[in-house]
Amino acid sequence: MEKQTLIEMFRIMVRIREFESEAIELAKRNETRAAVHTYIGQEAIAAGVCAHMSNQDLITSTHRGHGHCIAKGADLERMFGELLGRDGGYCKGKGGSMHIADLSTGNLGANGIVGGGIPLAVGAALSLKISKSKNYVVSFFGDGATNQGSFHESLNLASIWALPVIFICENNEYAISTNVSKSINIENISERATAYGILGKSVDGNNVVSVYDDMQMAVEHVQSGKGPVLLEMKTYRIKGHYFGDNQNYRTREEVDLWKQKDPINTCETKLQNDYGLSSEIISKIKKEETKKVLDASTRAKLMSEPEIDDLTEDLYDLSFHNIKWISLQK
Amino acid sequence: MREAINEALHIAFNSDENIFMIGEDIATYGGQLRCSYGLVERFGPERVRDTPISEMAIVGAGVGAAIAGKRPIVELSYIDFLGSCFDQVLNQAAKIRYMYGGYVNVPLVIRTQCGAGLGNAAQHSQSLEAILAHIPGIRVVIPSNAYDAKGLLLHAIRDNNPVVFIEHKALYKKKCHVPEDPYEIDYTSDIKRKGDDVTIITYSAMVDRSLQAAEQLNSEFGIDAEVIDVRVLEPLDLQPLIGSAQKTGRVVIVHEACKKGGFGGELAAQIQEHVFDRLKGPILRVAAPDVPVPFADNLERQYVPDISKIIEAVTEVMNFHRSEV
Numbered sequence: 001m002e003k004q005t006l007i008e009m010f011r012i013m014v015r016i017r018e019f020e021s022e023a024i025e026l027a028k029r030n031e032t033r034a035a036v037h038t039y040i041g042q043e044a045i046a047a048g049v050c051a052h053m054s055n056q057d058l059i060t061s062t063h064r065g066h067g068h069c070i071a072k073g074a075d076l077e078r079m080f081g082e083l084l085g086r087d088g089g090y091c092k093g094k095g096g097s098m099h100i101a102d103l104s105t106g107n108l109g110a111n112g113i114v115g116g117g118i119p120l121a122v123g124a125a126l127s128l129k130i131s132k133s134k135n136y137v138v139s140f141f142g143d144g145a146t147n148q149g150s151f152h153e154s155l156n157l158a159s160i161w162a163l164p165v166i167f168i169c170e171n172n173e174y175a176i177s178t179n180v181s182k183s184i185n186i187e188n189i190s191e192r193a194t195a196y197g198i199l200g201k202s203v204d205g206n207n208v209v210s211v212y213d214d215m216q217m218a219v220e221h222v223q224s225g226k227g228p229v230l231l232e233m234k235t236y237r238i239k240g241h242y243f244g245d246n247q248n249y250r251t252r253e254e255v256d257l258w259k260q261k262d263p264i265n266t267c268e269t270k271l272q273n274d275y276g277l278s279s280e281i282i283s284k285i286k287k288e289e290t291k292k293v294l295d296a297s298t299r300a301k302l303m304s305e306p307e308i309d310d311l312t313e314d315l316y317d318l319s320f321h322n323i324k325w326i327s328l329q330k
Numbered sequence: 331m332r333e334a335i336n337e338a339l340h341i342a343f344n345s346d347e348n349i350f351m352i353g354e355d356i357a358t359y360g361g362q363l364r365c366s367y368g369l370v371e372r373f374g375p376e377r378v379r380d381t382p383i384s385e386m387a388i389v390g391a392g393v394g395a396a397i398a399g400k401r402p403i404v405e406l407s408y409i410d411f412l413g414s415c416f417d418q419v420l421n422q423a424a425k426i427r428y429m430y431g432g433y434v435n436v437p438l439v440i441r442t443q444c445g446a447g448l449g450n451a452a453q454h455s456q457s458l459e460a461i462l463a464h465i466p467g468i469r470v471v472i473p474s475n476a477y478d479a480k481g482l483l484l485h486a487i488r489d490n491n492p493v494v495f496i497e498h499k500a501l502y503k504k505k506c507h508v509p510e511d512p513y514e515i516d517y518t519s520d521i522k523r524k525g526d527d528v529t530i531i532t533y534s535a536m537v538d539r540s541l542q543a544a545e546q547l548n549s550e551f552g553i554d555a556e557v558i559d560v561r562v563l564e565p566l567d568l569q570p571l572i573g574s575a576q577k578t579g580r581v582v583i584v585h586e587a588c589k590k591g592g593f594g595g596e597l598a599a600q601i602q603e604h605v606f607d608r609l610k611g612p613i614l615r616v617a618a619p620d621v622p623v624p625f626a627d628n629l630e631r632q633y634v635p636d637i638s639k640i641i642e643a644v645t646e647v648m649n650f651h652r653s654e655v
Contacts, residue, residue, distance in 0.1 A: 058398060090430075093431075094429060094431050108434075113417055127394070156387070157388075313432065315427065316427070316467070323346045325342075327341070
């Protein structure tokens with residue numbers, strides 16, 4: 001692992017953590033009406049996966065999508081603008097927290113329907129394959145989504161067509177309140193890959209180095225035309241399902257245990273011990289990211305609300321694609 | 331109509347490499363709808379792909395490919411199978427553009443088959459266009475003849491929005507003159523027969539029946555009916571309907587879908603909002619009864635609106651007299 005790569009991933013993880021912390025603050029102060037589903041505790045996954053990706057590599061994301069969006073390079077101000085329901089937000093205030101898309105960074109969009117984005121990723125991968133592109137698609141989803149029919153249909157379809165798509169299951173142990181042990185009767189979700197004849201692997205999702213390395217393997221696999229990969233990232237949702245969740249379904253001890261495996265702390269320790277990064281540089285990175293996030297939040301608050309007339313705009317594209325129909329050869 | 335759709339598909343594939351098609355049995359078999367024959371031989375298996383029986387993944391893959399810049403055509407063998415893929419239609423295809431602030435287009439065409447009449451019973455015979463037309467964000471095109479089908483399909487393929495293109499199974503074998511060269515038909519209503527006494531508004535397989543009813547009304551009752559084929563439910567070309575209703579003052583709406591919550595209710599509501607003071611009677615709907623499509627021949631024939639029911643409704647509205655208030 002290159003030192004600079006790890007530092008960059010660390011920076012992204014901190015950025016995500018700071019963004020989510022600020023999002024919670026906005027929710028506490030009633031400045032956003034969005035249900036804030038935070039990514040806190042899972043940052044290593046988005047950072048480690050997206051570190052491999054260019055803007056031409058595509059992702060589909062979930063209701064817990066801020067981390068993916070940021071790791072893909074999104075503009076924080078426009079993200080906050082969307083959370084605040086402002087016209088300068090990523091969706092002009094029409095989507096909110098769960099529905100941010102940013103085609104410029106290859107983010108095909110977050111999705112409020114659990115498992116809803118997985119078939120979209122398969123279609124995007126099909127489009128790349130037909131175009132003979134070397135790019136690939138990553139579909140992020142949670143453990144809950146692997147019990148949806150869309151997951152199973154999609155893995156099968158991607159498998160038979162050997163599509164360049166990497167399915168990233170973020171197993172954070174909970175589908176809202178339901179522990180994965182109550183909804184899935186196998187030890188590792190990655191085993192589900194076997195049923196579709198594709199490569200599957202479980203990964204320590206709280207260790208950004210493991211995530212990065214296994215993603216590297218997955219990228220090489222899909223790019224060599226061997227078909228899709230399912231990576232199960234084992235992680236934990238440190239905060240509630242959304243801000244305001246009473247979390248009566250788990251114990252404080254359980255949460256505390258996972259806090260000891262905090263992906264940012266783990267990475268920080270590694271940077272200090274294995275790469276000799278000084279605590280001054282680490283705190284400098286943290287300060288820079290905090291400032292970046294808070295500045296973006298402050299600027300987003302200055303954005304205007306959407307115009308009322310905008311309510312009925314953007315539903316349809318009224319223009320038609322320019323295709324010149326060619327008569328069939330007789 | 332089958333040949334016209336096939337010809338439109340060949341033209342489309344021949345004209346733009348971004349167009350491709352996925353669906354069950356569409357390649358060598360030529361489709362359960364028998365509309366895609368010859369495509370795989372001509373354009374290859376990369377662009378004409380048989381799929382497993384996975385409607386959610388098929389439609390979802392269409393949506394995803396459309397977002398990623400292609401212009402996919404998805405064949406859904408029967409509109410009844412909407413039940414297996416509705417999330418991708420309702421929450422993905424229809425929502426994406428608006429939800430993402432107008433920055434993401436979904437140029438997808440879902441071709442599918444509707445309708446009763448061939449003994450396919452409850453799960454392969456429905457007319458579900460009203461469910462689709464109710465959802466903002468989806469175009470709904472439902473042609474009544476081969477000529478329109480070709481022109482509307484090519485238009486739909488150039489549309490940058492998701493389109494559900496609904497082909498009535500009883501129309502596949504119906505023939506009419508179709509030019510070989512490409513042409514398009516805009517999203518407009520079509521006045522099929524001029525008349526002054528009553529307006530019959532209809533679409534899909536009911537257009538022919540309405541025209542036959544109109545001829546009979548003329549020869550037997552001296553009633554001159556105007557017949558309008560709506561052709562496209564979203565965007566609805568309302569002006570010809572309003573104009574005709576203003577002229578005749580009497581409106582009968584005919585569709586094969588069951589009456590409750592059918593698109594006829596929407597048409598009636600919109601028309602009366604514009605021409606209430608010109609109406610000489612209630613707007614009547616001729617539709618199937620509110621039951622699933624039955625199998626037995628005699629029951630199915632009773633289920634699908636026929637000429638006599640159209641004539642009955644027209645004579646009822648012609649004979650309507652307002653009671654003194």
